[in-house]
Amino acid sequence: MAAAQSTLTPQEELEKAQKQLEEAQKALNIAKANAAKAQQEAKARQEAEAKAKADAEAKAKTEAIRRKIDEMKKETARLQEETAKVNAENSASAPAPTVNTPVSSEPKRNKTVGQQDAPANKQDAVVAKQDEPESTTEVQKPAASKKKEKIRTRLAPTGDDDDNETDMSIYLAKDAVPEVNGKVEWTDVISAPGKSADELYRLTNEYLTKLTSDELQLEGSQVAIKNPAKHNLTATVHEWLVFKNSALSLDRTEFYYVLNATCSNGKVEISMSRVRYKYDVQGKTDIYTAEDWITDKNSVNKKHTRLYPISGKFRKKTIDRKNEIFQTLEEFLQK
Known part of the structure; x- marks a missing residue:
């Protein structure tokens, strides 16, 4: 009598099997959702770590550039101070070493020529006029060109x-x-x-x-x-x-x-x-x-x-x- 009561009918067995299938599908869906969530979290973690690393590298590089800029600014300021100091010393000292020797010598030549522009007679005026351009151009230009040729700051390749x-x-x-x-x-x-x-x-x-x-x-x-x-x-x-x-x-x-x-x-x-x-x-x-x-x-x-x-x-x-x-x-x- 008890054994007969525990036996399920075919309809009941079908319903039980359907219920178990639904539970299994539900468990599978939950597992898939958890796996997808874990993947998203892992990906987000990797992206956050990569971003943090890139930000740190960019910050370090920016700081290094700023340090170099500060060093260059300090060096520029130091050179400017040194220049000002030397200029002050030069202005305080005697102006003896002014580089005016070539400039002062040419006016003397011009003055000599100018004095010959008022000759005693017409023949002297012609001689003075002919001598003036040749003595000033042909002598000075070759000397200047030779001076430039003497200075070289680079060797031949x-x-x-x-x-x-x-x-x-x-x-x-x-x-x-x-x-x-x-x-x-x-x-x-x-x-x-x-x-x-x-x-x-x-x-x-x-x-x-x-x-x-x-x-x-x-x-x-x-x-x-x-x-x-x-x-x-x-x-x-x-x-x-x-x-x-x-x-x-x-x-x-x-x-x-x-x-x-x-x-x-x-x-x-x-x-x-x-x-x-x-x-x-x-x-x-x-x-x-x-x-x-x-x-x-x-x-x-x-x-x-x-x-x-x-x-x-x-x-x-x-x-x-x-x-x-x-x-x-x-x-x-x-x-």
């Missing part, structure tokens, strides 16, 4: 660099990029026997004026400080430093540095310092200092057997330009 072991030893040497108190600075003493401090000051000024006005110079390149009393000159140089120039590509950087020259009897002490670069890579421009870019730890491997590809080319071309300036200045002063 030698073709593509051959980075073999012999050539590269100059750039791999541990003293190739010297540091003074943590700052990159090259110095040299150029001997010029028989020349006075005044003469060497004049010649060095001519050289630096030519250097800061050649075809590769940028705005701001100038002989910024002139102190004839102390025989000191400072040039702020902004120029192009060319790595490669071909029909297919031009690789170059804006190159900033300071040349300081102190002249004394028989010699000139020259230094190159405050070296910086403004380099553009695919439309993205960054500013690098020599201390962070071309020193041994930043541009040469630990064994000093090779240069790093990017910073190494900056080190190589900077050393070449420094050697070029020191060599051509020495040639000019020793003529």
Whole structure:
């Protein structure tokens, strides 16, 4: 009797099976919804992490750029203060070293010619008129052109660099990029026997004026400080430093540095310092200092057997330009 009561009819079994199927489908739908939700949350987490990382990198880069801008502003302000100080010293000192010798000599010639314009007779007037143009034009122009030919601030190109072991030893040497108190600075003493401090000051000024006005110079390149009393000159140089120039590509950087020259009897002490670069890579421009870019730890491997590809080319071309300036200045002063 009890067994008969527990037996389900076919209709009841069907209803029970349908109920179990509905519950299983409901459980499956819930599981799918939970899985989709988990995927969305994981994706949102990844996107948030990527955004946070990108924001942090952008913030760090912005701060680095601001620091470099602040450094450049401080350096500009310091140079302006130094210029003002030197100008004040020059104005306070005697105006003896004014460069008026060529200007004052020409008026004297004009005055002599003018005095001959009032001759005693007609024949003298004709002679004076014929002598005047020939004596002033033919003598002065060749002298000026010769003076320009004497000054060269760049050496003739030698073709593509051959980075073999012999050539590269100059750039791999541990003293190739010297540091003074943590700052990159090259110095040299150029001997010029028989020349006075005044003469060497004049010649060095001519050289630096030519250097800061050649075809590769940028705005701001100038002989910024002139102190004839102390025989000191400072040039702020902004120029192009060319790595490669071909029909297919031009690789170059804006190159900033300071040349300081102190002249004394028989010699000139020259230094190159405050070296910086403004380099553009695919439309993205960054500013690098020599201390962070071309020193041994930043541009040469630990064994000093090779240069790093990017910073190494900056080190190589900077050393070449420094050697070029020191060599051509020495040639000019020793003529």
